[in-house]
Amino acid sequence: MTMRRLIRSELRxxxxxxxxxxxxAVLIVIAALNAFAVVAGTDMDGSKAFIATEAxxxxxxxxxxxxxMGAGLFGAIAxxxxxxxxxxxxxxxASPIRHRAVLAQLTAVATGGCILSLIGAGLTVAAVAMxxxxxDYGFLVSxxxxxxxxAAAGFAGAAGAVLGAGIGSIIRNVGGAVTLTVFTFxxxxxxxxxxxxxxxxxxxxxxxxxxxxxVDDISQPAALGALIVWALVPAVVGLVIVHxxxxx
Amino acid sequence: MTVxxxxxxxxxxxxRPRHAEPVASGHEYIVEVEHVTKxxxxxxxVDDLSFSVPPGRVTGFLGPNGSGKSTTxxxxxxxxxxxxxxxxxxxxxxxxxxxPCRTVGAMIESxxxxxxxxxxNHLLILADATGIDHxxxxxxLEQVGxxxxxxxxxxxxxxxxxxxxxxxxxxxGEPPVLILDEPGNGLDPxxxxxxxxxxxxxxxxxxxxxxxxxxxxxVEHLADDVIVINxxxxxxxxxxxxxxxxxxxxxxxxxxxxxxxxTRAGATIHDHGPDSVIxxxxxxxxxxxxxxxxxxxxHELSAHAGSLEELFLQWTNQSxxxxxxxx
Numbered sequence: 051m052t053m054r055r056l057i058r059s060e061l062r063x064x065x066x067x068x069x070x071x072x073x074x075a076v077l078i079v080i081a082a083l084n085a086f087a088v089v090a091g092t093d094m095d096g097s098k099a100f101i102a103t104e105a106x107x108x109x110x111x112x113x114x115x116x117x118x119m120g121a122g123l124f125g126a127i128a129x130x131x132x133x134x135x136x137x138x139x140x141x142x143x144a145s146p147i148r149h150r151a152v153l154a155q156l157t158a159v160a161t162g163g164c165i166l167s168l169i170g171a172g173l174t175v176a177a178v179a180m181x182x183x184x185x186d187y188g189f190l191v192s193x194x195x196x197x198x199x200x201a202a203a204g205f206a207g208a209a210g211a212v213l214g215a216g217i218g219s220i221i222r223n224v225g226g227a228v229t230l231t232v233f234t235f236x237x238x239x240x241x242x243x244x245x246x247x248x249x250x251x252x253x254x255x256x257x258x259x260x261x262x263x264x265v266d267d268i269s270q271p272a273a274l275g276a277l278i279v280w281a282l283v284p285a286v287v288g289l290v291i292v293h294x295x296x297x298x
Numbered sequence: 299m300t301v302x303x304x305x306x307x308x309x310x311x312x313x314r315p316r317h318a319e320p321v322a323s324g325h326e327y328i329v330e331v332e333h334v335t336k337x338x339x340x341x342x343x344v345d346d347l348s349f350s351v352p353p354g355r356v357t358g359f360l361g362p363n364g365s366g367k368s369t370t371x372x373x374x375x376x377x378x379x380x381x382x383x384x385x386x387x388x389x390x391x392x393x394x395x396x397x398p399c400r401t402v403g404a405m406i407e408s409x410x411x412x413x414x415x416x417x418x419n420h421l422l423i424l425a426d427a428t429g430i431d432h433x434x435x436x437x438x439l440e441q442v443g444x445x446x447x448x449x450x451x452x453x454x455x456x457x458x459x460x461x462x463x464x465x466x467x468x469x470x471g472e473p474p475v476l477i478l479d480e481p482g483n484g485l486d487p488x489x490x491x492x493x494x495x496x497x498x499x500x501x502x503x504x505x506x507x508x509x510x511x512x513x514x515x516x517v518e519h520l521a522d523d524v525i526v527i528n529x530x531x532x533x534x535x536x537x538x539x540x541x542x543x544x545x546x547x548x549x550x551x552x553x554x555x556x557x558x559x560x561t562r563a564g565a566t567i568h569d570h571g572p573d574s575v576i577x578x579x580x581x582x583x584x585x586x587x588x589x590x591x592x593x594x595x596x597h598e599l600s601a602h603a604g605s606l607e608e609l610f611l612q613w614t615n616q617s618x619x620x621x622x623x624x625x
Contacts, residue, residue: 055426055427055428055429056427058426058427059423059424059426059427062419062422062423062426063412063415063423066412066415066416066419066422066423067412067414067415068414131412135409135410135411135412135413136407136409136410136411137410137411137412139377139406139407139410140410140423140424140427140467141427142376142377143375143377143398143399143402143404144398144399144424144427144428145427146375146376146392146393146395146398147393294379296372296377296378296379297372297377297378298372298378
């Protein structure tokens with residue numbers, strides 16, 4: 051009962067500021083850019099080979115890594131601003147057992163990240179599908195694969211939001227949390243791969259492509275598990291830190 | 299300690315205003331701080347602090363900036379962990395209270411809301427988290443005079459409106475215990491009067507009201523008891539009326555000799571005029587006896603009711619500059 055109340059409260063927090071609308075606006079822009087790429091983009095040889103096959107189109111609409119990264123920023127901002135605006139004070143007063151409050155927060159941002167990612171993936175699929183008739187190619191991706199793209203985006207969005215929320219609860223400063231989240235998604239993986247070549251399969255971008263069905267160098271369950279680990283490590287660290295740290 | 303004496307010549311109103319509410323649970327809660335110490339590295343912010351806040355009274359919590367008041371309040375609410383000692387509310391840690399927000403209403407950070415969120419939504423979030431009926435939100439907005447501004451974003455609120463929103467949040471659960479950090483900041487005279495009436499009414503109904511403030515004149519009108527800390531340590535505590543009467547004015551031609559005699563006996567002497575001193579820490583009979591024993595003629599020996607500001611500065615040994623800050 052307490053958890054349900056806390057989750058409802060956290061969801062209301064997310065839906066009573068303009069932040070989700072800002073993310074939806076970004077998702078619309080991303081979908082529009084995809085549509086523009088289909089309409090106006092060409093390969094080096096001037097052809098439209100990049101949309102010629104089902105696999106090409108699937109790669110174009112695979113949204114899971116965008117979802118993972120975008121929802122990561124969403125989670126990081128949503129949680130870090132709680133500390134920045136001191137709204138964490140009434141939160142911890144309502145739930146002095148802090149791990150409950152944090153779990154409710156993680157559940158809410160995971161839900162928000164999942165929904166935003168589904169919207170983003172849906173908009174991208176729709177934009178590409180609507181843009182393809184302007185070319186010589188039809189929409190070749192099967193319904194099953196579209197559903198898999200949507201499911202992968204939803205899952206990656208939820209996981210990314212949890213990862214970002216963990217970083218937000220560790221850093222507590224929106225600018226710092228966003229910077230570290232971007233570093234985690236964009237900077238750290240290439241550096242790690244340079245140091246250990248065989249880790250490439252386990253980096254978020256590849257894992258997202260695996261669950262979207264565009265690559266298959268590791269199994270789907272392994273990719274899902276690895277994404278969960280990526281999400282849970284900062285979330286658990288954040289949970290431990292929040293439990294021990296004073297609210298100052 | 300538990301303060302038991304009553305406020306004597308209080309000028310505060312005790313009539314119950316329309317927004318005063320009965321103590322929800324019917325229980326009376328003592329807030330106790332027992333040997334609490336808080337260290338940040340080598341820096342001691344609160345140093346072996348002990349006091350208790352009784353129900354049915356308004357207790358003012360005073361101290362200069364940086365004296366540890368906010369930290370102490372955060373420890374009471376489990377927002378900060380004590381390095382040593384413990385703070386309890388009705389015998390339990392805040393975190394162990396079965397329904398904390400219906401037991402304790404607190405305002406620790408005056409701007410603890412998202413600036414882009416409306417006042418109503420801020421309260422709805424708290425109502426959701428605590429299981430309080432949503433109808434209560436509109437009641438509270440009306441009680442603190444924010445109904446018209448309820449749907450405006452809180453970031454556009456004036457300081458006084460933010461204070462009232464914080465107060466509404468604290469009162470949402472009809473808690474028997476109120477812990478408020480500087481609730482009067484930014485309020486206009488009408489708002490301060492309303493706040494005072496509300497807090498006095500809560501105490502009159504058996505509530506435990508603990509209020510920190512830098513508005514000493516306001517505390518003087520509001521509080522039954524005061525607890526004063528400085529550098530994290532307890533300086534004094536007790537019924538405000540008694541503390542105000544607990545100094546003695548002595549007029550004599552032999553000020554220096556009398557001051558020496560009384561200081562050796564453990565009293566604290568403050569200059570008051572060319573031929574008079576204020577004596578603290580010794581009752582009036584003893585002052586007379588000591589003077590008589592030393593053969594010092596006294597021209598006046600009277601209980602002196604100091605203003606709270608005067609007492610505060612004596613308690614905390616503040617300079618005039620600090621006095622300005624505190625006021």
